[in-house]
Amino acid sequence: RPYVAAADRYEHFGYRRVGNSGLLLPPISLGLWWNFGDNRTFDSQREILRHAFDNGITHFDLANNYGPPYGSAEENFGRMLRKDFKPYRNELVISSKAGWDMWPGPHGQLGSRKYILASADESLERMGLDYVDIFYSHRADADTPLEETIGALDSLVRQGRALYVGISSYSAERTAAAADIARSLGTPLLIHQPAYSLFNRWVENGLLETLEQYGMGSIAFTPLAQGLLTGKYIGDAGAEPSGGRGSLQGHITEENIAKARALNEIAGERGQTLAQFAIAWLLRDGGATSVLLGASSTAQLDENLGALANTSFSDDELRRIDDITAG
Ligand code: NDP
Numbered sequence: 001r002p003y004v005a006a007a008d009r010y011e012h013f014g015y016r017r018v019g020n021s022g023l024l025l026p027p028i029s030l031g032l033w034w035n036f037g038d039n040r041t042f043d044s045q046r047e048i049l050r051h052a053f054d055n056g057i058t059h060f061d062l063a064n065n066y067g068p069p070y071g072s073a074e075e076n077f078g079r080m081l082r083k084d085f086k087p088y089r090n091e092l093v094i095s096s097k098a099g100w101d102m103w104p105g106p107h108g109q110l111g112s113r114k115y116i117l118a119s120a121d122e123s124l125e126r127m128g129l130d131y132v133d134i135f136y137s138h139r140a141d142a143d144t145p146l147e148e149t150i151g152a153l154d155s156l157v158r159q160g161r162a163l164y165v166g167i168s169s170y171s172a173e174r175t176a177a178a179a180d181i182a183r184s185l186g187t188p189l190l191i192h193q194p195a196y197s198l199f200n201r202w203v204e205n206g207l208l209e210t211l212e213q214y215g216m217g218s219i220a221f222t223p224l225a226q227g228l229l230t231g232k233y234i235g236d237a238g239a240e241p242s243g244g245r246g247s248l249q250g251h252i253t254e255e256n257i258a259k260a261r262a263l264n265e266i267a268g269e270r271g272q273t274l275a276q277f278a279i280a281w282l283l284r285d286g287g288a289t290s291v292l293l294g295a296s297s298t299a300q301l302d303e304n305l306g307a308l309a310n311t312s313f314s315d316d317e318l319r320r321i322d323d324i325t326a327g
Contacts (some may be wrong), residue, residue: 003084013056016289018217021190023164025213025290027283028309029059029219034075035296038065049080051298053088055305061193061219061292062127063097063138064119064216070102074126078095082128089133092133096123097168097193099138110261111141111149120156135162136193137178150178154187166191168221169271172206179214189216196288198325199256199261208286217289220282224293228252229278234260234271249304262324266317270310275300279307281321 030052036045049060066073074096085092098119101109109115120135133154137149153165166189167178173190179188182189192211194203197220211218224230233252260274267277281287295301313321 003050005050005088009056011056012305015058016217018191018289019186019211020215021217023190023217024250025059025094025217025219026057027290027311028057028279028305029061029093029290029292030057030301031061031074031221031292031294032077033061033063033066034294036073037069038076039068040296041077042079045076046080046084047320048298048301050084051301052295053085053092055301057301058091059093059095059290061099062123063136064077064123065100071122071126074123078127078129082312083306094127094129094132095134095136095166096115096120096127096132097136097138098123099141099168108202110139111137111144111152113148113152113155116149116152117155120152120161124161131160132162134164134191135169136166136191137169137170140167140174146174146177147181148283150181150189151185152176153189154185164190166193168193169195172210175207175216176210176214179210179216182267189214191217191219191289193219193221193292195222197223197225197281198281198321199225199251199259201325202263210279219290219292220288221292223282223291224275224278225251225256226294228256229260229263231264231273231274234264234274235255247251259324259327263321266320266324270317272307272310275304276307276309277324280311281313283311284313284318 013027016027039228062074062077098116099110104121107114135153137153141149156162159164165187169179170178179189211319228251234257264274267274270277272280279291281289292302
């Protein structure tokens with residue numbers, strides 16, 4: 001049965017402008033890092049993507065090495081594009097990235113022109129696309145001239161392979177330098193994708209100001225601290241990370257669980273679950289343009305979309321939150 005998108009998909013929330021650009025993102029975007037490789041069935045992935053789009057989520061975020069194995073998330077997404085989303089291509093904002101390890105040898109990662117242009121080609125081929133909407137340099141490369149990395153992004157735009165470009169996890173200082181170079185080339189850097197959550201607030205130490213200064217937007221990754229800022233680990237029974245999220249193990253400490261429980265108290269006063277609260281906080285005035293979530297079920301997506309019912313915070317709430325996360 002061919003997929004027909006819900007007719008009311010644009011009636012759920014307002015879209016948010018990315019910096020001073022013409023691009024608008026949904027407040028909640030969906031990342032395909034974890035649950036869209038060959039480790040999940042095609043049908044379960046398809047159900048999540050359809051549900052997301054039916055609910056107004058127009059932005060899907062990928063990268064060359066999302067899977068597992070590397071490349072499989074883009075391949076699977078390409079299949080779903082062909083089967084379900086082809087008629088909706090112009091409504092979708094699809095991103096990809098290059099920066100982390102993708103193939104062996106010295107040009108299989110980081111920021112060289114050689115790697116970025118080759119990787120972008122491969123990503124487009126896997127997804128069956130002529131262009132992506134946003135292409136990112138996935139991480140800073142201290143050994144490659146910034147002019148070369150940003151020049152490669154500029155080339156992608158000029159060749160029509162990307163409409164917009166951005167950077168991920170660059171320091172505030174390097175972001176400013178990159179934005180200056182991009183500007184001089186005539187291709188503005190549009191967006192920064194940093195880790196940002198109640199538990200990881202490094203962007204507040206200069207980066208958000210720099211983005212404001214340069215008219216750039218932001219999209220926060222790992223907003224739920226990979227599940228730590230949800231109801232999953234704060235119950236009395238506890239829980240183990242699912243799906244091989246091994247990197248999470250070290251963060252499920254007594255201290256973090258105590259903080260999550262304290263935050264959950266404030267969430268409760270606001271009538272929100274912890275996940276909704278963590279997302280709403282990122283979308284507060286002065287926060288991120290969009291929140292980039294992972295999800296392994298449509299129920300998680302539904303809960304998380306509920307965050308949009310209340311994204312304003314009183315000064316008192318903000319102070320109490322800061323006390324908890326700093327403590
Ligand atoms: P999150 O912090 O959003 O964690 C998502 C996970 O949290 C889900 O997979 C699920 O875990 C759990 N979860 C989500 N909602 C709920 C809920 N309501 N209740 C209980 N558990 C919930 O982010 P990710 O770390 O997955 O990253 C999100 C996206 O950010 C990635 O897909 C990717 O696009 C991007 N990213 C970018 C990076 C970069 O370097 N630029 C680095 C990392 C991520 P489970 O699967 O176990 O059910």
